[in-house]
Amino acid sequence: MTQRVGILGWPVAHSRSPLIHKYWLDSHGLDGEYLRLAVSPEEDFNTVVRGLAEQGWLGANVTVPHKEVALAISDEASPQAQRLGAANILQFKDGKVYADNSDGYGFIASLEEAISNLDWIHQPALILGAGGAARAIVGALVDRGMPHIYVTNRSRARAQMLAENFATPTTRIDVLDWAARQTQMAACGLVVNTTSLGMVGQPPLELALESFTGCVVDIVYAPLETALLTEARLRGLISVDGLGMLLHQAVPAFEAWFGVRPSVTRELRHKLIEDLGA
Ligand code: ATR
Numbered sequence: 660m661t662q663r664v665g666i667l668g669w670p671v672a673h674s675r676s677p678l679i680h681k682y683w684l685d686s687h688g689l690d691g692e693y694l695r696l697a698v699s700p701e702e703d704f705n706t707v708v709r710g711l712a713e714q715g716w717l718g719a720n721v722t723v724p725h726k727e728v729a730l731a732i733s734d735e736a737s738p739q740a741q742r743l744g745a746a747n748i749l750q751f752k753d754g755k756v757y758a759d760n761s762d763g764y765g766f767i768a769s770l771e772e773a774i775s776n777l778d779w780i781h782q783p784a785l786i787l788g789a790g791g792a793a794r795a796i797v798g799a800l801v802d803r804g805m806p807h808i809y810v811t812n813r814s815r816a817r818a819q820m821l822a823e824n825f826a827t828p829t830t831r832i833d834v835l836d837w838a839a840r841q842t843q844m845a846a847c848g849l850v851v852n853t854t855s856l857g858m859v860g861q862p863p864l865e866l867a868l869e870s871f872t873g874c875v876v877d878i879v880y881a882p883l884e885t886a887l888l889t890e891a892r893l894r895g896l897i898s899v900d901g902l903g904m905l906l907h908q909a910v911p912a913f914e915a916w917f918g919v920r921p922s923v924t925r926e927l928r929h930k931l932i933e934d935l936g937a
Contacts, residue, residue, distance in 0.1 A: 665694035668722035683921040712751035733758035763799030769903025782848030783807040848873040857885040
């Protein structure tokens with residue numbers, strides 16, 4: 660019997676997850692199907708999810724705007740999903756709905772793919788933005804034991820809230836004014852853009868890299884090389900684009916549903932780049 664999974668979101672047509680999971684289904688010779696399901700904000704998300712579980716779906720990915728409600732309607736949730744208040748993976752098993760969040764995992768895995776030496780963890784990180792992606796990334800860095808993180812966001816209150824929620828006795832989180840985002844860069848080993856600035860159709864991100872010697876990450880992947888990453892490349896800095904996080908966050912979902920841990924291969928990355936360009 661064909662095993663069914665998919666992605667629930669609104670809009671969902673742009674999602675690249677079907678391509679990623681289809682590649683893994685094919686490479687593992689599994690009889691499965693990954694569908695896009697547009698679920699409007701007016702629909703009752705719980706009813707939709709329970710219906711899919713009854714139809715025999717193994718689970719689903721969840722994207723905007725349903726990540727919070729996905730956690731709320733679940734029967735059990737991983738510590739990551741609980742802490743972030745949002746789920747991007749649902750698994751249906753034994754009549755129950757399990758929620759997980761792999762965004763932080765995806766970020767760390769893509770970073771580790773680019774930097775083999777783990778010294779970056781000892782220097783502070785500068786995180787731009789304080790939305791859902793920033794929360795996942797800060798949570799993952801805290802779990803990794805990073806001692807010091809700076810967060811800056813256009814609305815300072817949101818950054819303040821993030822800092823209060825995620826700081827621990829071993830990780831200090833300082834908030835910087837958006838206008839002061841340059842001030843601490845020289846002391847940082849990692850800078851991460853989690854805002855939508857630099858994305859197609861959005862204003863550019865204004866951030867000068869001349870005093871910076873660390874690693875630059877931009878989670879935006881349209882365009883794949885943002886102006887920030889072009890500058891990083893020209894300066895010879897290690898840079899990580901947004902495809903890595905997108906690819907790696909899919910690994911735990913596939914493994915939960917199909918019981919096989921898939922690999923993020925060069926071939927898969929190339930397929931995705933081709934698809935984004937099309
Ligand atoms: P996500 O869940 O993908 O992180 P989000 O919650 O919409 O998305 O967050 C978008 C981030 O981009 C926020 O940090 C947002 O800043 P605000 O919290 O002040 O809204 C940031 N952002 C979006 N447009 C921006 C702009 N023109 N200038 C600065 N920051 C911007």
